[in-house]
Amino acid sequence: MSTEENARPDLQSDQTEPDQTPSDQTHQSDLLEAVPPAEEAAKVAIAADRLSLNYAGRPALDAVTLSIRHGLVTAFIGPSGCGKSSLLRCFNRLNDLNDECELSGTVTINGEDIYRPDVDVIDLRRRVGMVFQRPNPFPKSIFENVAFGPRLQGVKSMAALEDTVEWSLRGAALWDEVKGRLDRSALELSSGQQQRLVIARAIAVKPEILLLDEPCSSLDPISTLKVEELIHDLKSRYTIVIVTHNMQQAARVSDYTAFMNQGRLVEYDSTDVIFTNPKDKQTEDYITGRYG
């Protein structure tokens, strides 16, 4: 039952007022009710435990503890600079690239501590795909962009690569738009198409988890809508964590929402609860636009 414990959206004990402790329990029951098949819901994809992170001594995350459920969409919201991206990048160890970055606490994915020294980071990053705020297609053809990941894993057969590329582009709802010009440069696509291409590139390596860091912030409304629909479609196959600035988007696409502020996890609950009945004053202020 320890996973059950972890699944409980955790409120920071140091900032939780004493009278909130009972509501904490209400929380838990709410959450369990919110997810119909109980066994499925109990599966935890990512769990962070007292995760803290400093950039050259400046704290960016402060003892964040949360569990992200398997097969659902979890949204991170919060004012910019509050550490959403930093937290996301802990889940695929992308922070390792930054020498100034110091980390404490643990992150487990499917029960496995990903910061153990013997973990294969390359394989971890394959299993945990990531899409960035600005579309970052490689300066290669559309085909090569999607085939990049499979090629890295040693797939050489052209037929297999073609299959994967088509499957991924269909998965990212881009196939119909680009099927005739796979050999054209990816840089010729519109930014909305580029973002879907990047998603296709991410799912081409068949990850279990997709981390989307403000995937729509540089897109126009129509492209945003397409990406949101895509997230809906992908939901059945992947565990998705999405960072967003857009409150409506979080409400539309996510099952669970975590509100963060200044490196802390303030409130984490089912999206319905967060948007209709937030427990924390800060959360309420933020989602009603009274923040700051």
Added chain:
Amino acid sequence: MPGLKVSRRRFTPKSWISGSWISLSSKLATGTVIAIIVAVLLILLSGAVSYFWPRPIYEFWVERSGEAAVPVHGIIAGKENAADGSARLLIRSVTAAGDDPATPGTDRLPAADYVWLPETAVVQRSRPHHLTAMETRDGRWHWGYVVQLQVDGEILAYTGSLIDFSNQLLAADCAAQQHMINALRPARVADACSDAEFIDWRLLFEDAERRQVTVAGADILQLMQPNGAGLLDRIASFATHLVTFRSPNRYAPHHGQDIVAAIYGTVLMVLVMSLVVSPLGGLAAVYLHEYAGRGWLATVLRVAVNNLAGVPSIIYGVFGLGFFIHAVGGRFDQWFFADKLPVPTFGTGGLLWAAMTLALLTLPVVIVATEEALARIPRSLKEGGYALGATQSEAVRYLLWPLALPGLLTGMILAVARAAGEVAPLMLLGVVKQASSLPIDGNFPFLHLERKFMHLGYYLYDLAFRNTNLKEGLGLLFAVALLLVVVVLVLNLSAVFLRNRLYDRYRKLMS
């Protein structure tokens, strides 16, 4: 729209003046730079053109101290105004006054030399159409008239115009006389001996002093009547002389072959240097940017790279001499060419060591340019690679390296420009005035990197020292200088072309 306020930029006199001052001065500066470049090119071009352009031959009638006027044939090489207002002409000619270095003997004409003629002494000057310039095999020039042409002892019908005569020969289609036509066509520089269908022909030549000499056709390199030639013939003559790099006006024995050898040497050295410096510079830049981090070693390396660019090139020459030639080359000889010692193979100056030294010289430029290109690559691109499970070396190889290539080529463009113009270090590293063999030929292994080589820059340097103060000599100098500019330009443009093709691919990403 009511209430919509258009913000106006406020112009104060001060901002207007300073703004326009900057734009004006930047325009002026650009204009000046362009003007200087154009002026340099024009000077080189005019010098070079005048070197290959067939100049008119004059017949001067010169009167000296009351004596009867005598004819002098020659080319005007210069003019000088004295302080007292009188002018004198510099003539390349066989002097009429008898102070010429004439070879004794009747069958040889005196060779041309420079003489000064006071302008007042010239009572008449003209450019007779049939006045002929003859270059003989010994490299001398003579001016006069062709009086008679004979083939196998038979005198041919000849009106005085070589052009008419060669046209007649051509019309007659007598293949046996091809050689004669070759020598007679004013545009041709004939090589009599190489001609298979050799016939015995000779001509009777009369100089300004009415001395007549019979000259064998085999001794004649070229015959020209530039005064009578039309524009097309002159252009043809210019073009042929340009290609063979010989002047139609003055003695220039080996230039044609020398120039070709020097072009080969220059281009080959630059190519070998590029082959050495591009991987070296590119990999060093990748190392500095991607792997070195911020440790003291990286700092030392960066400081060294940035400062190496400022070291005078002769110091590289000394280094190349000490390190490459003596240390490395000497060792090479002991290991691989011991049978030839004490004659050194690699233990002496040669193309390889010159190219290696220039590669070191241009290394900083290449590293800096490549590193700048690497720094311009958006971080997100690399992260995108890592997020897909790329290792560092895969990210470098598949994502960073292709994008660094345009920068590397920019570095190569700068490196080529610098290397092709560098002379000082080469003098220590195997460049020679005259090379007996090219560094590339048909003998295995075709590319002979150990050979000494000629170089346009050094050739120019040598020419400038050999040439006296004669203005006419500058023609060749300018021609070689222009050629060097053209060679550097061609090398550069090919690198630019290559880079632009790469840029096209990545432009959208970089903007």
